[in-house]
Amino acid sequence: MKNFLAQQGKITLILTALCALIYIAQQLGFEDDIMYLMHYPAYEEQDSEAWRYISHTLVHLSNLHILFNLSWFFIFGGMIERTFGSVKLLMLYVVASVITGYVQNYVSGPAFFGLSGVVYAVLGYVFICDKLNHHLFDLPEGFFTMLLVGIALGFISPLFGVEMGNAAHISGLIVGLIWGFIDSQLRKNSLE
Template identity: 40%
Template structure:
Protein backbone atom coordinates (compact mmCIF):
# COMPACT_ATOMS: atom_id res chain seq x y z
CA UNK A 1 0.00 0.00 0.00
CA UNK A 2 1.30 3.44 -0.94
CA UNK A 3 -0.32 6.63 0.33
CA UNK A 4 -1.21 9.16 -2.37
CA UNK A 5 -2.76 11.77 -0.10
CA UNK A 6 -5.18 12.66 2.67
CA UNK A 7 -8.64 14.17 2.49
CA UNK A 8 -10.76 15.76 5.20
CA UNK A 9 -13.81 13.48 4.88
CA UNK A 10 -14.66 10.00 3.55
CA UNK A 11 -17.35 11.25 1.16
CA UNK A 12 -14.84 13.21 -0.90
CA UNK A 13 -12.36 10.33 -0.76
CA UNK A 14 -14.97 7.85 -1.98
CA UNK A 15 -15.70 9.96 -5.09
CA UNK A 16 -11.99 9.91 -6.00
CA UNK A 17 -11.67 6.19 -5.29
CA UNK A 18 -14.74 5.41 -7.38
CA UNK A 19 -13.24 7.27 -10.31
CA UNK A 20 -9.85 5.56 -9.99
CA UNK A 21 -11.58 2.19 -9.72
CA UNK A 22 -13.27 2.89 -13.05
CA UNK A 23 -9.82 3.56 -14.52
CA UNK A 24 -8.51 0.21 -13.28
CA UNK A 25 -6.61 1.57 -10.28
CA UNK A 26 -7.23 -0.27 -6.99
CA UNK A 27 -7.38 2.07 -3.98
CA UNK A 28 -8.31 1.92 -0.32
CA UNK A 29 -9.53 4.44 2.22
CA UNK A 30 -8.25 4.30 5.80
CA UNK A 31 -9.43 6.36 8.73
CA UNK A 32 -6.88 8.76 10.18
CA UNK A 33 -6.95 10.98 13.24
CA UNK A 34 -7.98 13.88 11.03
CA UNK A 35 -9.76 12.79 7.86
CA UNK A 36 -8.87 9.75 5.76
CA UNK A 37 -5.85 8.34 3.92
CA UNK A 38 -6.15 7.31 0.28
CA UNK A 39 -3.69 4.62 -0.82
CA UNK A 40 -3.03 2.56 -3.94
CA UNK A 41 -2.47 -1.17 -3.76
CA UNK A 42 0.04 -1.44 -6.63
CA UNK A 43 3.26 0.53 -6.87
CA UNK A 44 2.93 0.91 -10.65
CA UNK A 45 -0.32 2.85 -10.14
CA UNK A 46 1.20 5.43 -7.81
CA UNK A 47 2.19 8.14 -10.31
CA UNK A 48 -1.11 7.99 -12.15
CA UNK A 49 -3.16 8.01 -8.95
CA UNK A 50 -1.11 10.83 -7.44
CA UNK A 51 -1.65 13.00 -10.52
CA UNK A 52 -5.39 12.32 -10.32
CA UNK A 53 -5.35 13.16 -6.59
CA UNK A 54 -3.78 16.56 -7.36
CA UNK A 55 -6.45 17.20 -10.01
CA UNK A 56 -9.17 16.20 -7.56
CA UNK A 57 -7.89 18.68 -4.97
CA UNK A 58 -8.21 21.49 -7.52
CA UNK A 59 -11.48 20.30 -9.10
CA UNK A 60 -13.43 18.27 -6.52
CA UNK A 61 -16.76 18.91 -8.24
CA UNK A 62 -15.64 17.76 -11.68
CA UNK A 63 -18.56 15.87 -13.26
CA UNK A 64 -16.38 12.84 -13.94
CA UNK A 65 -16.09 12.12 -10.19
CA UNK A 66 -19.82 12.43 -9.64
CA UNK A 67 -20.54 10.14 -12.60
CA UNK A 68 -17.97 7.60 -11.36
CA UNK A 69 -19.72 7.40 -8.00
CA UNK A 70 -22.89 6.38 -9.85
CA UNK A 71 -21.22 3.88 -12.17
CA UNK A 72 -18.54 2.33 -9.94
CA UNK A 73 -19.56 3.28 -6.42
CA UNK A 74 -19.46 0.71 -3.66
CA UNK A 75 -23.01 0.43 -2.33
CA UNK A 76 -21.63 -1.00 0.90
CA UNK A 77 -19.11 1.74 1.57
CA UNK A 78 -21.06 2.81 4.63
CA UNK A 79 -21.19 6.49 3.72
CA UNK A 80 -24.24 8.52 4.60
CA UNK A 81 -25.32 10.76 1.73
CA UNK A 82 -28.58 11.85 3.34
CA UNK A 83 -32.12 10.94 2.36
CA UNK A 84 -32.14 8.17 -0.30
CA UNK A 85 -34.63 9.99 -2.54
CA UNK A 86 -32.60 13.21 -2.40
CA UNK A 87 -29.37 11.34 -3.09
CA UNK A 88 -30.91 9.55 -6.06
CA UNK A 89 -32.25 12.80 -7.50
CA UNK A 90 -28.86 14.44 -7.01
CA UNK A 91 -27.16 11.61 -8.90
CA UNK A 92 -29.74 11.90 -11.65
CA UNK A 93 -28.97 15.60 -12.10
CA UNK A 94 -25.20 15.34 -11.84
CA UNK A 95 -25.12 12.42 -14.28
CA UNK A 96 -26.49 14.56 -17.12
CA UNK A 97 -26.26 17.98 -18.72
CA UNK A 98 -28.86 20.53 -19.85
CA UNK A 99 -29.60 18.93 -23.24
CA UNK A 100 -29.93 15.47 -21.71
CA UNK A 101 -32.31 16.72 -19.04
CA UNK A 102 -34.33 18.92 -21.42
CA UNK A 103 -35.03 16.05 -23.82
CA UNK A 104 -35.80 13.77 -20.87
CA UNK A 105 -38.35 16.27 -19.56
CA UNK A 106 -39.92 16.91 -22.98
CA UNK A 107 -40.45 13.19 -23.60
CA UNK A 108 -42.14 12.82 -20.22
CA UNK A 109 -44.36 15.87 -20.82
CA UNK A 110 -45.42 14.59 -24.25
CA UNK A 111 -46.08 11.09 -22.89
CA UNK A 112 -48.05 12.55 -19.98
CA UNK A 113 -50.20 14.62 -22.33
CA UNK A 114 -50.93 11.54 -24.44
CA UNK A 115 -52.00 9.58 -21.35
CA UNK A 116 -54.22 12.37 -20.02
CA UNK A 117 -56.75 12.55 -22.82
CA UNK A 118 -54.72 14.59 -25.30
CA UNK A 119 -53.37 11.72 -27.41
CA UNK A 120 -55.09 12.75 -30.64
CA UNK A 121 -54.17 16.41 -30.31
CA UNK A 122 -50.57 15.63 -29.40
CA UNK A 123 -50.18 13.16 -32.24
CA UNK A 124 -51.67 15.63 -34.72
CA UNK A 125 -49.20 18.29 -33.61
CA UNK A 126 -46.01 16.20 -33.46
CA UNK A 127 -46.37 13.32 -35.92
CA UNK A 128 -44.39 12.98 -39.14
CA UNK A 129 -45.50 14.43 -42.46
CA UNK A 130 -48.50 12.56 -43.82
CA UNK A 131 -49.66 10.95 -40.58
CA UNK A 132 -52.39 13.59 -40.41
CA UNK A 133 -53.43 16.26 -42.87
CA UNK A 134 -50.67 18.86 -42.70
CA UNK A 135 -48.53 21.08 -44.86
CA UNK A 136 -44.93 20.38 -45.73
CA UNK A 137 -43.97 23.79 -44.36
CA UNK A 138 -44.26 22.36 -40.83
CA UNK A 139 -40.57 21.49 -40.72
CA UNK A 140 -40.62 20.57 -37.03
CA UNK A 141 -42.26 17.30 -38.02
CA UNK A 142 -38.86 16.04 -39.17
CA UNK A 143 -37.83 15.93 -35.49
CA UNK A 144 -40.87 15.92 -33.22
CA UNK A 145 -41.86 12.24 -33.69
CA UNK A 146 -38.66 11.58 -31.71
CA UNK A 147 -40.40 12.97 -28.59
CA UNK A 148 -43.47 10.71 -28.79
CA UNK A 149 -43.75 7.31 -27.04
CA UNK A 150 -46.71 4.96 -27.04
CA UNK A 151 -46.20 2.76 -23.98
CA UNK A 152 -44.56 2.84 -20.57
CA UNK A 153 -42.02 0.22 -21.62
CA UNK A 154 -41.22 2.22 -24.76
CA UNK A 155 -40.45 5.45 -22.95
CA UNK A 156 -38.72 3.77 -19.99
CA UNK A 157 -36.31 1.86 -22.23
CA UNK A 158 -35.44 4.91 -24.31
CA UNK A 159 -35.07 7.41 -21.47
CA UNK A 160 -32.90 5.08 -19.40
CA UNK A 161 -30.40 4.71 -22.23
CA UNK A 162 -30.68 8.38 -23.18
CA UNK A 163 -29.86 9.53 -19.65
CA UNK A 164 -27.07 7.01 -19.18
CA UNK A 165 -25.32 7.48 -22.54
CA UNK A 166 -26.37 10.99 -23.48
CA UNK A 167 -25.51 12.19 -20.00
CA UNK A 168 -22.11 10.54 -20.20
CA UNK A 169 -21.34 12.27 -23.51
CA UNK A 170 -22.52 15.66 -22.30
CA UNK A 171 -20.79 15.65 -18.91
CA UNK A 172 -17.50 14.36 -20.31
CA UNK A 173 -17.29 16.01 -23.76
CA UNK A 174 -19.67 18.96 -23.50
CA UNK A 175 -23.04 19.87 -24.95
CA UNK A 176 -21.85 20.31 -28.55
CA UNK A 177 -21.28 16.65 -29.54
CA UNK A 178 -24.53 15.52 -27.92
CA UNK A 179 -26.57 18.32 -29.48
CA UNK A 180 -25.22 17.45 -32.93
CA UNK A 181 -26.05 13.79 -32.38
CA UNK A 182 -29.55 14.71 -31.22
CA UNK A 183 -30.31 16.91 -34.22
CA UNK A 184 -28.93 14.55 -36.85
CA UNK A 185 -30.14 11.29 -35.29
CA UNK A 186 -33.46 12.90 -34.39
CA UNK A 187 -34.25 13.69 -38.03
CA UNK A 188 -32.50 11.44 -40.57
CA UNK A 189 -33.61 8.15 -38.92
CA UNK A 190 -37.19 9.47 -39.05
CA UNK A 191 -36.82 9.85 -42.79
CA UNK A 192 -35.47 6.30 -43.03
CA UNK A 193 -38.38 4.96 -41.00
CA UNK A 194 -40.87 6.87 -43.15
CA UNK A 195 -39.44 5.28 -46.30
CA UNK A 196 -39.77 1.81 -44.75
CA UNK A 197 -43.15 1.93 -43.04
CA UNK A 198 -44.84 5.26 -43.66
CA UNK A 199 -45.51 8.15 -41.25
CA UNK A 200 -47.00 6.37 -38.23
CA UNK A 201 -44.10 6.03 -35.81
CA UNK A 202 -42.44 7.78 -32.91
CA UNK A 203 -39.82 7.45 -30.20
CA UNK A 204 -36.30 8.36 -29.18
CA UNK A 205 -34.90 5.02 -30.32
CA UNK A 206 -32.98 6.37 -33.31
CA UNK A 207 -31.16 8.84 -31.06
CA UNK A 208 -30.56 6.14 -28.44
CA UNK A 209 -28.86 3.92 -31.01
CA UNK A 210 -26.83 6.92 -32.15
CA UNK A 211 -25.47 7.66 -28.66
CA UNK A 212 -24.82 3.93 -28.15
CA UNK A 213 -22.79 3.71 -31.35
CA UNK A 214 -20.98 6.94 -30.51
CA UNK A 215 -19.90 5.93 -27.01
CA UNK A 216 -18.87 2.47 -28.19
CA UNK A 217 -16.59 3.84 -30.91
CA UNK A 218 -15.15 6.55 -28.67
CA UNK A 219 -14.39 4.00 -25.98
CA UNK A 220 -12.37 1.96 -28.47
CA UNK A 221 -10.75 4.68 -30.57
CA UNK A 222 -10.26 7.39 -27.94
CA UNK A 223 -10.48 5.89 -24.42
CA UNK A 224 -8.80 8.94 -22.91
CA UNK A 225 -12.03 10.84 -23.55
CA UNK A 226 -13.49 8.99 -20.56
CA UNK A 227 -16.57 7.52 -22.23
CA UNK A 228 -17.30 4.06 -23.54
CA UNK A 229 -19.88 1.31 -23.72
CA UNK A 230 -19.08 -2.16 -22.36
CA UNK A 231 -19.19 -4.84 -25.10
CA UNK A 232 -22.00 -6.67 -23.30
CA UNK A 233 -24.20 -3.56 -23.42
CA UNK A 234 -23.46 -2.99 -27.08
CA UNK A 235 -24.18 -6.65 -27.78
CA UNK A 236 -27.56 -6.30 -26.09
CA UNK A 237 -28.41 -3.26 -28.21
CA UNK A 238 -27.47 -5.07 -31.42
CA UNK A 239 -29.41 -8.17 -30.42
CA UNK A 240 -32.48 -6.06 -29.62
CA UNK A 241 -32.25 -4.42 -33.03
CA UNK A 242 -31.87 -7.73 -34.86
CA UNK A 243 -34.85 -9.23 -33.03
CA UNK A 244 -36.88 -6.25 -34.17
CA UNK A 245 -35.98 -6.88 -37.80
CA UNK A 246 -37.06 -10.52 -37.51
CA UNK A 247 -40.33 -9.47 -35.80
CA UNK A 248 -40.07 -11.97 -32.92
CA UNK A 249 -40.74 -9.52 -30.07
CA UNK A 250 -44.48 -9.18 -30.67
CA UNK A 251 -44.32 -5.38 -30.82
CA UNK A 252 -43.93 -2.69 -33.44
CA UNK A 253 -40.29 -1.63 -33.76
CA UNK A 254 -38.84 1.34 -35.64
CA UNK A 255 -36.16 -0.81 -37.24
CA UNK A 256 -35.21 1.72 -39.90
CA UNK A 257 -34.70 4.42 -37.28
CA UNK A 258 -32.63 2.07 -35.11
CA UNK A 259 -30.27 1.14 -37.91
CA UNK A 260 -29.94 4.68 -39.27
CA UNK A 261 -29.31 6.05 -35.78
CA UNK A 262 -26.62 3.45 -35.13
CA UNK A 263 -24.84 4.31 -38.40
CA UNK A 264 -24.96 8.03 -37.55
CA UNK A 265 -23.54 7.42 -34.07
CA UNK A 266 -20.75 5.19 -35.36
CA UNK A 267 -19.85 7.76 -38.01
CA UNK A 268 -19.80 10.75 -35.67
CA UNK A 269 -17.91 8.74 -33.06
CA UNK A 270 -15.26 7.82 -35.61
CA UNK A 271 -14.91 11.46 -36.73
CA UNK A 272 -14.74 12.82 -33.17
CA UNK A 273 -12.23 10.17 -32.11
CA UNK A 274 -9.80 11.55 -34.71
CA UNK A 275 -9.91 15.07 -33.30
CA UNK A 276 -6.95 16.09 -31.11
Protein backbone atom coordinates in the same frame (compact mmCIF):
# COMPACT_ATOMS: atom_id res chain seq x y z
CA MET B 1 -31.55 12.56 -5.89
CA LYS B 2 -30.69 16.26 -6.14
CA ASN B 3 -26.98 15.46 -6.60
CA PHE B 4 -27.80 12.79 -9.18
CA LEU B 5 -29.81 15.25 -11.28
CA ALA B 6 -27.19 17.97 -10.80
CA GLN B 7 -24.62 15.67 -12.43
CA GLN B 8 -26.71 15.43 -15.60
CA GLY B 9 -26.38 17.92 -18.42
CA LYS B 10 -29.09 20.37 -19.37
CA ILE B 11 -29.90 18.80 -22.74
CA THR B 12 -30.17 15.33 -21.21
CA LEU B 13 -32.55 16.65 -18.55
CA ILE B 14 -34.60 18.82 -20.92
CA LEU B 15 -35.16 16.08 -23.52
CA THR B 16 -35.94 13.50 -20.82
CA ALA B 17 -38.40 15.89 -19.15
CA LEU B 18 -40.05 16.80 -22.47
CA CYS B 19 -40.62 13.14 -23.33
CA ALA B 20 -42.01 12.46 -19.85
CA LEU B 21 -44.33 15.50 -19.87
CA ILE B 22 -45.64 14.67 -23.34
CA TYR B 23 -46.26 11.08 -22.28
CA ILE B 24 -48.15 12.26 -19.18
CA ALA B 25 -50.26 14.56 -21.39
CA GLN B 26 -51.03 11.57 -23.63
CA GLN B 27 -52.24 9.61 -20.61
CA LEU B 28 -54.43 12.55 -19.56
CA GLY B 29 -56.44 12.36 -22.79
CA PHE B 30 -54.43 14.50 -25.21
CA GLU B 31 -52.95 11.61 -27.20
CA ASP B 32 -54.79 12.30 -30.47
CA ASP B 33 -53.88 16.00 -30.44
CA ILE B 34 -50.26 15.26 -29.58
CA MET B 35 -49.92 12.63 -32.29
CA TYR B 36 -51.51 14.92 -34.87
CA LEU B 37 -49.23 17.84 -33.98
CA MET B 38 -46.01 15.86 -33.61
CA HIS B 39 -46.01 13.07 -36.20
CA TYR B 40 -43.51 12.98 -39.04
CA PRO B 41 -44.81 14.89 -42.11
CA ALA B 42 -47.48 12.74 -43.74
CA TYR B 43 -48.92 15.22 -46.23
CA GLU B 44 -47.31 17.66 -48.63
CA GLU B 45 -48.59 20.69 -46.68
CA GLN B 46 -46.80 19.37 -43.57
CA ASP B 47 -43.41 19.23 -45.29
CA SER B 48 -42.75 22.88 -44.41
CA GLU B 49 -43.59 22.33 -40.72
CA ALA B 50 -39.97 21.93 -39.64
CA TRP B 51 -40.69 20.78 -36.07
CA ARG B 52 -42.19 17.53 -37.40
CA TYR B 53 -38.76 16.27 -38.46
CA ILE B 54 -37.77 16.21 -34.78
CA SER B 55 -40.96 16.19 -32.68
CA HIS B 56 -41.79 12.56 -33.50
CA THR B 57 -38.89 11.57 -31.23
CA LEU B 58 -40.57 13.08 -28.17
CA VAL B 59 -43.74 10.94 -28.35
CA HIS B 60 -43.88 7.38 -26.98
CA LEU B 61 -46.53 4.71 -27.39
CA SER B 62 -46.36 2.66 -24.19
CA ASN B 63 -44.88 2.52 -20.71
CA LEU B 64 -42.19 0.09 -21.85
CA HIS B 65 -41.41 2.21 -24.92
CA ILE B 66 -40.72 5.37 -22.91
CA LEU B 67 -38.97 3.54 -20.07
CA PHE B 68 -36.57 1.79 -22.43
CA ASN B 69 -35.77 4.88 -24.50
CA LEU B 70 -35.40 7.32 -21.63
CA SER B 71 -33.28 4.95 -19.56
CA TRP B 72 -30.74 4.49 -22.34
CA PHE B 73 -30.84 8.15 -23.37
CA PHE B 74 -30.47 9.42 -19.81
CA ILE B 75 -27.46 7.20 -19.11
CA PHE B 76 -25.59 7.34 -22.40
CA GLY B 77 -26.74 10.76 -23.63
CA GLY B 78 -25.62 12.01 -20.24
CA MET B 79 -22.18 10.45 -20.81
CA ILE B 80 -21.84 12.29 -24.11
CA GLU B 81 -22.99 15.58 -22.63
CA ARG B 82 -20.68 15.36 -19.60
CA THR B 83 -17.69 14.38 -21.76
CA PHE B 84 -18.18 16.41 -24.95
CA GLY B 85 -20.65 19.12 -23.93
CA SER B 86 -24.27 20.11 -24.42
CA VAL B 87 -23.81 21.37 -27.97
CA LYS B 88 -22.46 17.98 -29.09
CA LEU B 89 -25.42 16.09 -27.62
CA LEU B 90 -27.93 18.58 -29.04
CA MET B 91 -26.34 18.36 -32.50
CA LEU B 92 -26.36 14.56 -32.36
CA TYR B 93 -30.01 14.61 -31.26
CA VAL B 94 -31.11 16.93 -34.08
CA VAL B 95 -29.12 15.21 -36.84
CA ALA B 96 -30.12 11.71 -35.70
CA SER B 97 -33.78 12.77 -35.40
CA VAL B 98 -33.84 14.07 -38.96
CA ILE B 99 -31.90 11.20 -40.55
CA THR B 100 -33.61 8.35 -38.69
CA GLY B 101 -37.02 9.92 -39.29
CA TYR B 102 -36.31 10.25 -43.01
CA VAL B 103 -35.09 6.65 -43.29
CA GLN B 104 -37.98 5.20 -41.25
CA ASN B 105 -40.50 7.22 -43.29
CA TYR B 106 -38.90 6.02 -46.54
CA VAL B 107 -39.12 2.38 -45.43
CA SER B 108 -42.52 2.28 -43.73
CA GLY B 109 -44.31 5.63 -44.02
CA PRO B 110 -44.90 8.32 -41.39
CA ALA B 111 -46.62 6.24 -38.69
CA PHE B 112 -43.80 6.03 -36.13
CA PHE B 113 -42.86 7.70 -32.87
CA GLY B 114 -40.16 7.48 -30.25
CA LEU B 115 -36.59 8.34 -29.36
CA SER B 116 -35.10 4.96 -30.26
CA GLY B 117 -33.41 6.07 -33.49
CA VAL B 118 -31.65 8.78 -31.49
CA VAL B 119 -30.92 6.29 -28.71
CA TYR B 120 -29.17 3.98 -31.19
CA ALA B 121 -27.17 6.98 -32.50
CA VAL B 122 -26.14 7.80 -28.93
CA LEU B 123 -25.21 4.16 -28.25
CA GLY B 124 -23.22 3.88 -31.48
CA TYR B 125 -21.42 7.14 -30.71
CA VAL B 126 -20.52 6.06 -27.17
CA PHE B 127 -19.38 2.62 -28.36
CA ILE B 128 -17.01 3.82 -31.07
CA CYS B 129 -15.62 6.67 -28.94
CA ASP B 130 -14.95 4.16 -26.17
CA LYS B 131 -13.16 1.76 -28.52
CA LEU B 132 -11.05 4.39 -30.26
CA ASN B 133 -10.19 6.44 -27.17
CA HIS B 134 -8.78 3.85 -24.77
CA HIS B 135 -12.04 3.01 -22.97
CA LEU B 136 -13.14 6.60 -22.54
CA PHE B 137 -16.52 5.49 -21.16
CA ASP B 138 -15.38 2.16 -19.67
CA LEU B 139 -18.13 0.18 -21.41
CA PRO B 140 -18.54 -3.55 -20.75
CA GLU B 141 -17.04 -6.02 -23.25
CA GLY B 142 -20.35 -7.19 -24.76
CA PHE B 143 -21.73 -3.70 -25.38
CA PHE B 144 -21.74 -3.84 -29.19
CA THR B 145 -23.13 -7.36 -29.15
CA MET B 146 -26.00 -6.06 -27.03
CA LEU B 147 -26.69 -3.38 -29.68
CA LEU B 148 -26.80 -5.99 -32.43
CA VAL B 149 -29.06 -8.25 -30.36
CA GLY B 150 -31.40 -5.28 -29.85
CA ILE B 151 -31.58 -4.72 -33.60
CA ALA B 152 -32.11 -8.45 -34.26
CA LEU B 153 -34.98 -8.49 -31.75
CA GLY B 154 -36.57 -5.70 -33.74
CA PHE B 155 -36.78 -7.98 -36.76
CA ILE B 156 -38.44 -10.84 -34.89
CA SER B 157 -40.68 -8.65 -32.71
CA PRO B 158 -43.58 -8.66 -35.23
CA LEU B 159 -43.93 -12.39 -34.51
CA PHE B 160 -45.00 -11.33 -31.02
CA GLY B 161 -47.25 -8.47 -32.13
CA VAL B 162 -44.71 -5.72 -31.47
CA GLU B 163 -43.71 -3.36 -34.28
CA MET B 164 -40.39 -1.54 -34.02
CA GLY B 165 -38.71 1.12 -36.12
CA ASN B 166 -35.93 -1.11 -37.41
CA ALA B 167 -34.91 1.35 -40.12
CA ALA B 168 -34.61 4.11 -37.50
CA HIS B 169 -32.60 1.83 -35.21
CA ILE B 170 -30.14 0.79 -37.91
CA SER B 171 -29.75 4.26 -39.40
CA GLY B 172 -29.33 5.72 -35.90
CA LEU B 173 -26.59 3.23 -35.09
CA ILE B 174 -24.82 4.08 -38.35
CA VAL B 175 -25.10 7.84 -37.66
CA GLY B 176 -23.64 7.36 -34.18
CA LEU B 177 -20.80 5.12 -35.36
CA ILE B 178 -19.79 7.49 -38.17
CA TRP B 179 -20.04 10.63 -36.04
CA GLY B 180 -18.18 8.99 -33.16
CA PHE B 181 -15.46 7.79 -35.53
CA ILE B 182 -15.00 11.28 -36.97
CA ASP B 183 -14.94 12.90 -33.53
CA SER B 184 -12.46 10.29 -32.28
CA GLN B 185 -10.12 10.99 -35.19
CA LEU B 186 -10.39 14.74 -34.60
CA ARG B 187 -9.73 14.21 -30.89
CA LYS B 188 -6.71 12.02 -31.62
CA ASN B 189 -5.30 14.60 -34.06
CA SER B 190 -5.76 17.44 -31.57
CA LEU B 191 -3.89 15.47 -28.88
CA GLU B 192 -0.90 14.81 -31.15
